[in-house]
Amino acid sequence: MKLAGWVFFALSWFLILGLNVFCFIKVFSKRVIR
Amino acid sequence: MNQPKTRRDTWGSRLGIIMAVAGSAVGLGNFLRFPVQAAGNGGGAFMIPYLVSLVLLGIPLMWIEWTLGRFGGGFEHGTAPGIFHSIWQKNRFIKYFGVIGIFGPFVIFIYYTFIESWTLAYSYYSLKGVLTGLPDQAALQSFLKGFQGLEKNAFFTDLGLTYVFFLVTFFVNVAVVSYGIRGGIEWLCKIAMPVLLLFGIVLVGRVLTLGTPDPARPDWNLVNGLGFLWNPDLTALKSAKVWLAAAGQIFFTLSVGIGVILTYASYLSKGDDVVLSGLTAVGVNEFAEVILGGCIIIPAAFVFFGPVGVQAIAKQGAFDLGFVTMPLVLGKIPLAAFFSFIWFALLFLAGVTSSVSLAQPSIAFMEDEFNISRKKAVGIFAAAAFILCQPAVFWLGRGVVNELDFWGGTFCLVLFGTVEAILFAWVFGIDKAWEEIHHGADMGVPAVYKFIIKYVTPVFLLIVLGAWFVQEGLPTIMMKGVAEADRMFVFGTRIGLVALFAVLAILVRVGLRGRQRRRERERI
Numbered sequence: 437m438k439l440a441g442w443v444f445f446a447l448s449w450f451l452i453l454g455l456n457v458f459c460f461i462k463v464f465s466k467r468v469i470r
Numbered sequence: 471m472n473q474p475k476t477r478r479d480t481w482g483s484r485l486g487i488i489m490a491v492a493g494s495a496v497g498l499g500n501f502l503r504f505p506v507q508a509a510g511n512g513g514g515a516f517m518i519p520y521l522v523s524l525v526l527l528g529i530p531l532m533w534i535e536w537t538l539g540r541f542g543g544g545f546e547h548g549t550a551p552g553i554f555h556s557i558w559q560k561n562r563f564i565k566y567f568g569v570i571g572i573f574g575p576f577v578i579f580i581y582y583t584f585i586e587s588w589t590l591a592y593s594y595y596s597l598k599g600v601l602t603g604l605p606d607q608a609a610l611q612s613f614l615k616g617f618q619g620l621e622k623n624a625f626f627t628d629l630g631l632t633y634v635f636f637l638v639t640f641f642v643n644v645a646v647v648s649y650g651i652r653g654g655i656e657w658l659c660k661i662a663m664p665v666l667l668l669f670g671i672v673l674v675g676r677v678l679t680l681g682t683p684d685p686a687r688p689d690w691n692l693v694n695g696l697g698f699l700w701n702p703d704l705t706a707l708k709s710a711k712v713w714l715a716a717a718g719q720i721f722f723t724l725s726v727g728i729g730v731i732l733t734y735a736s737y738l739s740k741g742d743d744v745v746l747s748g749l750t751a752v753g754v755n756e757f758a759e760v761i762l763g764g765c766i767i768i769p770a771a772f773v774f775f776g777p778v779g780v781q782a783i784a785k786q787g788a789f790d791l792g793f794v795t796m797p798l799v800l801g802k803i804p805l806a807a808f809f810s811f812i813w814f815a816l817l818f819l820a821g822v823t824s825s826v827s828l829a830q831p832s833i834a835f836m837e838d839e840f841n842i843s844r845k846k847a848v849g850i851f852a853a854a855a856f857i858l859c860q861p862a863v864f865w866l867g868r869g870v871v872n873e874l875d876f877w878g879g880t881f882c883l884v885l886f887g888t889v890e891a892i893l894f895a896w897v898f899g900i901d902k903a904w905e906e907i908h909h910g911a912d913m914g915v916p917a918v919y920k921f922i923i924k925y926v927t928p929v930f931l932l933i934v935l936g937a938w939f940v941q942e943g944l945p946t947i948m949m950k951g952v953a954e955a956d957r958m959f960v961f962g963t964r965i966g967l968v969a970l971f972a973v974l975a976i977l978v979r980v981g982l983r984g985r986q987r988r989r990e991r992e993r994i
Contacts, residue, residue: 437697444514445700448764451521452756459750463484466746466912 493823512706539735548834571729577878695772727887839981
């Protein structure tokens with residue numbers, strides 16, 4: 437895999453894993469359904 | 471506005487609805503369609519239009535549907551006809567447009583359950599070691615065609631076993647929805663989604679440790695397999711086709727434009743958050759698609775078939791990749807039967823969490839607008855769906871499923887998504903919409919989204935709708951590529967779909983009027 441391939445691969449993983457970590461931390465730190 | 475006291479089912483937990491919406495979104499397309507689209511449209515560079523479409527199209531539409539659904543649920547409307555009517559009461563026709571929100575998921579359900587049953591059957595044949603024992607691509611092709619009833623061969627002489635698996639799958643779907651939102655769909659998704667993600671992670675782990683299985687071909691290794699999918703071809707970004715493919719992928723992967731999310735969100739209370747929950751459901755779907763889907767099928771196929779082989783396989787389409795290539799690939803590694811089972815069980819779980827969501831709008835419509843019990847509504851739905859599933863099962867090779875997929879799974883989605891985005895931003899009004907989104911919100915929506923939802927998303931959708939109609943819609947409507955002998959079947963399917971739409975439109979008229987009369991009587 438070329439360097440550019442690694443960059444796109446790593447960035448995609450970073451963004452999507454980051455989105456999940458951000459959301460789930462917030463979901464579990466807030467109250468459950470009202 | 472006075473909202474009636476609710477007697478409807480509700481979600482038991484926030485994680486429950488997030489998993490249910492994510493379960494609806496995560497389907498076969500995440501693992502089969504996405505990698506093929508990415509590999510064929512610029513590799514890693516595909517992620518640029520893909521992520522742009524996610525931000526400008528996918529996430530706004532997700533928020534729009536969650537908000538509209540929760541709003542409609544406040545009036546005890548769980549489907550698009552009633553929800554659209556609540557938003558635009560002066561317009562007598564908008565409720566008929568909302569028919570698409572019941573028609574689309576029902577039509578998809580008709581053929582989707584059949585395809586889902588193949589994954590259940592293939593899980594069984596994997597465990598038995600039948601699939602991984604087949605020697606080559608030709609044998610697996612023949613097995614698939616025999617199983618689908620497209621040909622009689624050494625593996626299958628009739629549709630008997632296929633039909634048994636279809637019946638089991640159909641029964642599982644009906645059983646789940648008969649237990650309602652909390653006891654059925656939420657229960658299923660809270661178990662199935664973590665298991666699905668675990669199976670996906672196990673498979674990714676196995677693929678990422680494949681290394682170079684054939685020392686005689688050192689270039690056929692995992693890193694180059696990842697490179698096949700992820701090496702960017704930046705010139706692809708100049709192609710409108712690539713941007714359209716990315717927008718289409720985002721649209722179809724998130725289950726927006728079907729009407730399912732409207733129904734699911736209608737079981738929320740007005741004070742429940744939709745912003746964070748909607749975004750989390752998007753996140754889970756993207757995890758399944760990019761992290762899992764992007765690391766399984768293409769890199770694994772590359773390692774065993776090389777760059778030329780994988781190109782040829784990808785051209786055969788996503789189904790062949792999943793049902794022919796994957797068992798062949800997994801047959802070449804230790805514990806073949808186990809990993810093949812994991813693969814097809816993952817697809818089955820992805821399928822069943824989607825198909826139950828497709829059943830719910832029809833059931834919710836009968837419960838909400840005709841005031842009938844869930845059991846009765848499920849019974850009517852099951853009887854109607856079962857009868858209408860038969861053409862998809864018996865005339866698969868006659869173009870019936872393609873036709874159903876075109877109208878129910880493609881045309882209706884894009885059209886419905888476009889109209890609901892316009893309704894939300896322009897008829898409901900962006901200021902009111904903004905206020906409605908933020909009711910009970912656990913996080914703020916960035917202010918730029920006010921502009922995106924009002925202008926960018928509707929324009930983006932209109933462009934996608936127009937371009938898609940010219941590229942794919944017209945040729946399909948003109949039956950391009952349909953064999954002469956199959957034209958009657960395709961035409962018959964169209965007539966059937968028009969009749970179904972007309973029946974649903976009449977039911978919407980009768981249901982909404984009857985409900986209005988019931989409300990008036992209750993007031994007196």
